[in-house]
Amino acid sequence: MPISPNQGSTGGGTPVTITGTNLSGTTAVTFGTKPATAVTNVSPTQVTAVSPSGAGSVGVTVTTPGGTSNPIPFFYVGAPFKSSLAPTSGTLTGGNTVTINGVGLSTATGVSFGANTATPTVISDTQITVVVPAGAAAGPVGVSVTTAGGTNNGFSYTYVDAPTVTTVAPTSGPTSGGTGVTITGTNLGTTESVTFGGTPAPFSVVNSTTVSAVTPPGAAGPADVEVTNPAGSDTAVGAFTYVAGPGI
Helix, strand or coil: CCEECCEEECCCCCEEEEECCCCCCCCEEEECCEECEEEEEEECCEEEEECCCCCCEEEEEEEECCEECCCEEEEEECCCEEEEEECCEEECCCCCEEEEEEECCCCCCEEEECCEEECCEEEECCEEEEECCCCCCCEEEEEEEEECCEEEEEEEEEEECCCEEEEEECCEEECCCCCEEEEEEECCCCCCEEEECCEECCEEEEECCEEEEECCCCCCEEEEEEEEECCEEEEEEEEEEEECCCCC
């Protein structure tokens, strides 16, 4: 007499289907010593019920006017606990793989990123991976993991759109570098690198629309300014001009 699923949350509330023979007139379904709720006799070979709260492994029995069945095992599973998620950001189009570590993850059936849910790959009871679904808009969303034991929230994942560079000021400075430059645009809050003519520059993120950088040394003439974040890059062609110093 199989039961499906054969595991559920310690808090109860798991709908189960029991199949067997001579199930007509079922009067009770019991999980260990506790009666199930919402018992429905679907047919002479099938009964549905909702598990009560419990812990560990218990025997499930069906009672009809003809007697009580042999017990079949049902396993109570605690809610999952998540300890880490990496990476914590990615492109708005999704498609990158995230690894989630924790405990109680072996029965994971879904990982939700905001309103969108993806099916994970279970590596072990302490680790799952999941391909991130596309996001609705750039910004942070809550991440929740659903297992047979319930749903656990608490992590955040940030969808990132590609940056755009609108202005670079000032637009010129000496070839020796050292010029403080303010770059404005959009989606700059997750900037990973800034380059002037292909040379990396030290920078700091001010906010989602502003990045401050210090020019590295460069050859005289115009240089492209490129800003990169996890979603991509944008280049302001010839936006900064290196000016050679005077010679006597």
